[in-house]
Amino acid sequence: MPRVSVIIPTYNRAAAVQEAAASVLAQTCRDFELLVVDDGSTDGTPAALARCGGEIRVLRSQRRQGVSAARNAGIAAAQGEWLAFLDSDDLWLPEKLVRQMAFMEANPQLLLSQTEETWVRRGVQVNPPLSHKKEGGRIFLRSLERCLVSPSAVVLHRRLLEDHGGFDEELPAAEDYDLWLRLSWRYEVGLLNEPLIIKRGGHADQLSRQWGLDRWRIRALQKILAEPELPEPYRRAAWRMLEKRCAIYALGCEKRGKVAEARHYRQMGDSATAGGLAGCPGLPAYVN
Numbered sequence: 001m002p003r004v005s006v007i008i009p010t011y012n013r014a015a016a017v018q019e020a021a022a023s024v025l026a027q028t029c030r031d032f033e034l035l036v037v038d039d040g041s042t043d044g045t046p047a048a049l050a051r052c053g054g055e056i057r058v059l060r061s062q063r064r065q066g067v068s069a070a071r072n073a074g075i076a077a078a079q080g081e082w083l084a085f086l087d088s089d090d091l092w093l094p095e096k097l098v099r100q101m102a103f104m105e106a107n108p109q110l111l112l113s114q115t116e117e118t119w120v121r122r123g124v125q126v127n128p129p130l131s132h133k134k135e136g137g138r139i140f141l142r143s144l145e146r147c148l149v150s151p152s153a154v155v156l157h158r159r160l161l162e163d164h165g166g167f168d169e170e171l172p173a174a175e176d177y178d179l180w181l182r183l184s185w186r187y188e189v190g191l192l193n194e195p196l197i198i199k200r201g202g203h204a205d206q207l208s209r210q211w212g213l214d215r216w217r218i219r220a221l222q223k224i225l226a227e228p229e230l231p232e233p234y235r236r237a238a239w240r241m242l243e244k245r246c247a248i249y250a251l252g253c254e255k256r257g258k259v260a261e262a263r264h265y266r267q268m269g270d271s272a273t274a275g276g277l278a279g280c281p282g283l284p285a286y287v288n
Contacts, residue, residue, distance in 0.1 A: 083158050
């Protein structure tokens with residue numbers, strides 16, 4: 001049985017996923033299995049993966065179900081005690097797994113860790129904004145503002161997902177923000193301060209480039225606030241962030257002429273100000 005299961009979800013990124021898979025197969029650590037979950041691709045993804053050789057378990061969906069469902073399918077099929085993820089547009093350096101697993105062994109209290117990363121935008125290395133600076137330890141409060149954990153940089157014990165659930169398949173975006181919030185208020189997050197992944201961005205199909213993601217961050221915050229055991233300082237901070245996110249999203253709706261939706265989120269923000277979850281109106285159905 002492999003020690004680590006590496007899961008790559010992909011959709012219509014034939015060239016990129018071949019490079020991502022190759023970066024995993026080039027790891028100096030060999031005690032792993034690689035699962036690629038093809039989320040209903042209609043391009044040359046199957047042929048691209050076949051060119052990588054026989055060391056890949058490929059799971060294929062007949063129709064696109066979203067990145068959360070793809071990751072969860074990989075988790076369900078995984079055999080390893082530890083799980084690692086790699087987005088299909090990112091890359092690992094050859095020492096990533098061996099260095100990170102050594103870090104986990106040296107810090108046995110940790111069940112979750114991530115590495116530092118190198119950012120590349122449209123083929124050019126760039127410096128990430130200071131606001132994206134990674135931290136270790138109890139990172140919940142800082143993670144409310146933005147997602148500070150990169151899926152491609154993570155190794156975690158599978159028990160965390162068994163106990164607290166995997167990626168929320170009802171969220172078409174911000175599913176990672178949701179998961180890391182659910183875990184980071186409960187667990188310390190280890191940080192290996194070495195850039196062992198290449199985080200590539202700037203392409204047209206990148207979800208984080210799209211407007212409207214705040215509505216799904218709002219949903220993630222509502223879920224956190226529904227946690228009965230959330231410590232009170234964390235709860236107060238989450239309420240403040242919910243108020244802020246509602247105001248930002250409502251303003252964006254107003255600029256785009258979405259008057260009814262803007263009103264809905266203004267009301268939700270007012271409820272957040274009052275600190276009463278029961279007073280929050282429900283979220284509208286997702287529309288593209």
